[in-house]
Each structure stands twice: as C-alpha cells, then as structure tokens.
Amino acid sequence: MKRKTLYFTAPRQVDLREETLPALGAEDILVETTCSAISAGTEMLIYQARFPRDLETDSVISTLRCDFKYPLAYGYACVGKVVGVGKQVNREWIGRLVFAFQPHTSYFVSKRESLFAIPDSLHPENACFLPNMETAVNLVQDGALIFGERVLVFCQGVIGLLTASLLNEFPLEVLVTADYYELRRRASLNLKVSDALDPNSESFQNDSSAYRQRKFDLTFELSGNPAALNDALALTAFSGRIVIGSWYGEKRAEIDLGSAFHRSRIRLISSQVSTIAPELTGRWDKARRFEVAWQALEKIEPEKWITHRFSIDQAQEAYRLLDENPQETIQILVTYS
Numbered sequence: 001m002k003r004k005t006l007y008f009t010a011p012r013q014v015d016l017r018e019e020t021l022p023a024l025g026a027e028d029i030l031v032e033t034t035c036s037a038i039s040a041g042t043e044m045l046i047y048q049a050r051f052p053r054d055l056e057t058d059s060v061i062s063t064l065r066c067d068f069k070y071p072l073a074y075g076y077a078c079v080g081k082v083v084g085v086g087k088q089v090n091r092e093w094i095g096r097l098v099f100a101f102q103p104h105t106s107y108f109v110s111k112r113e114s115l116f117a118i119p120d121s122l123h124p125e126n127a128c129f130l131p132n133m134e135t136a137v138n139l140v141q142d143g144a145l146i147f148g149e150r151v152l153v154f155c156q157g158v159i160g161l162l163t164a165s166l167l168n169e170f171p172l173e174v175l176v177t178a179d180y181y182e183l184r185r186r187a188s189l190n191l192k193v194s195d196a197l198d199p200n201s202e203s204f205q206n207d208s209s210a211y212r213q214r215k216f217d218l219t220f221e222l223s224g225n226p227a228a229l230n231d232a233l234a235l236t237a238f239s240g241r242i243v244i245g246s247w248y249g250e251k252r253a254e255i256d257l258g259s260a261f262h263r264s265r266i267r268l269i270s271s272q273v274s275t276i277a278p279e280l281t282g283r284w285d286k287a288r289r290f291e292v293a294w295q296a297l298e299k300i301e302p303e304k305w306i307t308h309r310f311s312i313d314q315a316q317e318a319y320r321l322l323d324e325n326p327q328e329t330i331q332i333l334v335t336y337s
Helices: 042-047 130-143 158-167 182-189 204-209 228-235 260-264 286-300 312-324
Strands: 002-010 013-020 028-037 078-085 097-100 107-111 150-154 174-178 195-197 216-221 236-244 267-270 306-311 331-335
Touching: 002 312, 013 312, 028 097, 042 312, 078 107, 130 158, 130 216, 130 236, 130 286, 150 158, 150 228, 158 174, 158 182, 158 286, 182 195, 204 228, 216 228, 228 236, 228 260, 236 260, 306 312, 312 331
Parallel strands: 150 174, 150 216, 174 195, 216 236, 236 267, 306 331
Antiparallel strands: 002 013, 028 078, 028 107, 028 331, 078 097
C-alpha cells in the first residue's frame, strides 16, 4: 500500500513523495488522514531554514523525534479515520476518528497509545487545533492569572486567538491584543476583547499605555518575532510578568534590557508545551491537560479561523502563501480526499 508524505527538502522547497507503508504489526493501527493543520510557527522556521541545528525536532513525542535537517517530514496535527488494525487490536477501533501527532501524510501506522479518539461532539477540523489548544492552556497556566489583572497578548495567530479565548473566561480588568495584520485583529475583536491594536501604528505604545497609564500586569509574547519583546518590556508594569511562548529559532534581535527593565523586576517566563510547569506537576499531568484542551475546543470551535484549505498535492502553494502573504491567513489546512 502506498502513501503520499510531505517533505521539507531545502529552504522554501517541499516535495511530495510516494512511500510504501510498513506492514501492519499485531498491535498497530492504520489511519487514513482526513486533514492536517500547518503550523505557522515551527513549520515556517523549517520551511525558511531558520531552525536550530543543535536540537531534536521534539524531545517528548517519539513520532516526531529526529534531527533538524533536510529532507525532513514534519507536522504535528493529523486527523483521520482508522481503516485497519493488527490482530491484537480490538476491531471496534475501525471507523473511529482519531487525532495523532504525525507529519503530513495520507496514511500512517500508529500504536494505540499514540492516538486520541476524537469526541463525537467535535467536528474533525476542530480536532486539528488540539496541539495549539494544549499550547494555549499551557500558556495560561504559566501566566498564573490573578483576579482583576490587565493582560496584553502579542500576536493573534491561531495560538494567540486560542489564548485570548481562554483568557476571556477570567474576570480581568482589561484584555488587549495586538497583531500586525488586520484580518487577525478583526478575528480578535470578534472574541469581545477590550481592544485589538496594531503594533506598527505610531500611536501603539501611547494607545496601549492609555489603559490606566499603569501598563499591563501580564503580557504574552506569541509573535515569533524577537523584536516584539521590546514592546512587551515597554508595556509591562513594575513586577509584571512576560510569558514568552514564541520559538524564535535562529532569529536574532537586540533586546532593550538597559533601561526600564533593570529596575522594573519584570519576570520573563519561558513557556513550552512539551512539559508542565514544575509547580503544577503534583496535580497536573499531560492527560489532564489534554482533557481540558478537548473541552475548550468544543466550546470555542476554532474551525472558524480556517482561512484556506489546500489538497496535499498543492502543499507547495500553501507554504508559499504562508511565507509570502501571511496577512491573508490565520489557519491553513491540508486535505486528503
């Protein structure tokens, strides 16, 4: 049996390769992919050759663990239907819709423990957002919000929108978002945030600091742009926190730590979804966090942020769009039918 798998083969180059599927073992499950989500963060770093050479692609998920080098099959948001099982797997799995942390491929073989059964109440395209929702839950947990705080979220891509959606559940004094692209600011305003600002505008910092002139208690930097850290530092109050969810790869920028930062006692918090904050591990594990993420997906229904769908055969066009015209996109989905 053959499958089509997407490979990053050189800077700004992806190829579709036909591969022979491995034989189905006794404990294996065969999944036919329905859709998969393109990551505007990590996948674009790979596409643009901005990935670090000294890290594994993932330190936790075995199906994604390899070196960052071309050619590389990468992606982590596959939804599909079980179409075959090994002889030691209950045949009740056949026909189930499942999620898996898998690269973009038309079929894949997996173990049961690597699959997540999608709740019947959830549309399959919503399930493609599971990794990003888990990330958003992790970000909010790392932020450790306090009643009545003033919060700012930089970037309203998928993770930023999901994070803002979760933050809307808290009794905050104010929730403000910022993004360079009008499309994403409009999506953010639809969440009923207090305001959605343009960081490129000359009045950005004046507009932002106009919120009681005391700046923000908590800022989330999710843009993937290291220069945005300077805005975050300028807009975060004395003893405030900045949760850095961005992965910058090999991007570099000068960060202004020589003025207000030194005396402001601002805390910079690194947040990454592969692990849970040590102070929470006595009560939280990955299973509990995934359960919360599933519930949040059912409530928020993020499929409304899918702006484009490309077939697997059009993958090069999808990545080119995200690279050259990100202002036109929020979430791009790969389809396989």
